[in-house]
Amino acid sequence: MYRNLLLGLLMGIAGQAEAQKNPFDTRIDVRMGQRVFRAECGRCHGRDAKGNDETGAPDLTTGSFSAASTEAKLFEVVRDGIPGTTMIGIGWAPDETIWQVVAYIDSLNLNPDDVDLPGSADQGQKLYNGKGNCTSCHMLGGSGGRLGPDLSTVGNRRDPDELKEDLLEPNETVLPRWWTMRITRADGSVTEGLRMNEDTFTLRIMDKEENLWHFSKSQIRSSKRTETSTMPSASETLTMSEVDDLVAYLFSLRKES
């Protein structure tokens, strides 16, 4: 009887959370949430919440979560973890603390209304499809090239400052997926392409013609890796004002949760 009563109460509280918007989302709450996050969650998700290859914990700064599409659901995940995975909750903490963590995670995802963009997204779209020649390498909404990252949700992954740096200093941050590999086969022939995946024994690349190649390392003569970007700096082709327009357009490609 007591157990059923307790269960009912718990379900009632969970139900409240389901219906509730975050009651603890002031700037102070965000600060408090950050402290708890860094202590309790940072070990797996990283102190900067950008995820960690080693632990398999995802990036929480994108505003998009595979296990939580609402604040209430995010509250549940922070409280209970995700059953059957390594994600554990902090259910021992008071609800207020859990909401503060939710507030902090929410704060990692920029509110577009709070961002002052000097450029014009409409102009940026024209540049994207025209002078910028972005479509030759980048996919967007299912069309475009395959020799650069898909930009359909780039506005979630990168803030305007980062987008500007990506355009002007493309070699600053090059993810391993976009490194270049030059493969020399046993017969001396060479294939060069983007490093789609490399492991201890094999590697896979995409060449300029977008052909997919698989190599066994034991069967090639050599491989050479270049960690710079294949994209030219936008400073070579666009004015700074045009760069701002392109940033505004790319940032507008956010998918709001």
Place this chain on the structure above:
Amino acid sequence: MRHLAFAFALFSFVRMAAGQEQETSRENQPTPALKPVTWERLLNAANEPENWLMYSGTLDSQRFSRLDQVDKQNVSNLELKWAYQIPEIDRAETVPIVVDGVMFITESPSNVVAVDASTGRPYWRYDHELPDDLRICCGRNNRGVAILGETLFMSTLDAHIVAIDARSGSLKWNTETADHRAGYSKTAAPMVVKDLVITGIAGGEYGIRGFLDAYHADSGERAWRLNTIPGPDHPDNRTWAGDSWRTGGAATWITGAYDPDLDLIYWGTGNPGPDWNGEVRMGDNLYSDSALAVNADSGELEWYFQFTPWDVHDWDAIQVPILADLELNGEMRKVMMWANRNAFYYTLDRETGEFLVGTPYAKQTWAEGLDEKGRPIRRAGKLPTPEGNVVSPSIGGGTNWWSAAYSPRTELYYVNAYDGEQEFFIREQEYREGEQFTGGGAQNVKPGDTYKSAIRALDPRTGDLRWEFEIKPRSTSGLLATAGDLVFGGTVDGYFFALDAATGEELWHIGVGARVHSAPLTYSVNGEQLITVAAGNVVFTFGLD
């Protein structure tokens, strides 16, 4: 009614026996028989390589098997014999043990299953009931069981140790070792020494006070406890500023080793707490980040060797000590080999704790080197800062808890090494019971693919690198060495492989689809050598075709 139940049970038994007979005659092989594992058997585990009787195979923890059916010539013929799916999806860290044809596999969160070692088919399972307010820093893991007689001993996430009947899976006793609500938990395989179950504790990120415990195998009553942070009545307590010793960590979350001649247990201790803020615990912080030599009967500390005094980077000395007798400078020495998370390799005299050899085996930027006693000479400007400070190795270390291995045939020590770096931060933090107490953190500087990961073979007489096998992107697996002159290991992206123990040449690999985050083991059934490893949440067993 009771008669009816008895008749039914008898009928079932007769049917089961008949079924077994049919199965036996069909496969023309004897039914596996679990014989009691006496202390004598554990002492001489190396002499029965058909079994894998404890976490590291033998009490010296060499992770070396005398089995040589699988060797350099035929290892490329290894093929999958069976796979066992762990029902709870997690990252298996289990090292199963094998006893006379029965394999005992621990599962996330704190369960154990007994399977036939030749087919992977289950006999029984034990599911441990856990509270819903666990405090665990790093996943719902369990790394294995120990056995004595017909009883298994397992750590649980709620900081209990349980004894389970090895034939039926029934619970025999269940002892709470500490309060899980204060941040204590248990993940490591216990180790049996004589009639005692030796077991450590986890929780170094929660401001616990670490200890090493011994429990009577028959009753579950505690025989002794060694606090890894001495109390105020001990002079070493002064190595902790103020009351910081009360929340200083020094957990014992991986399994140790034992020398029967010296009657000493060797066990590593974890980081001091809070992990990254050393300002609140000035001093050497004994006995954190240390190797402890403990009298097996009394639990008294015989000697210690601290690898990283006043650690501010979370470099636990949570590695399995490997014991061997080596000729050093013309003299036979009883040594302990230890590649530490701080990126230095050490050979110590295990009778006295004397420092014999020490040299970096992975990239490190925090120390100029080691002095004549093995104490690190710190480099200036390498402490965590509020703005972040890049230091090698990373939090995960030059290596971590992943078991190293030693082959007496090659006299090489094999370790899974990582040349990483991270940016370390410090911050102020109040201790609150049951909450993480870390005083900072770390974050990645570059993508993981940038850094080098390798299996390295070291000469324990000098620490010199003999060979390395580079891994991309990296490995977090333990290693196994065999008399077939092979070293087995795995990768984070799901390879399991075999290397030539003398040269590091790759001889065989297979895709297993998920991270190998445990250590392989080998055993034999009906004369066939088998090799087992957990990857993802599957336990795979390979044999020759």
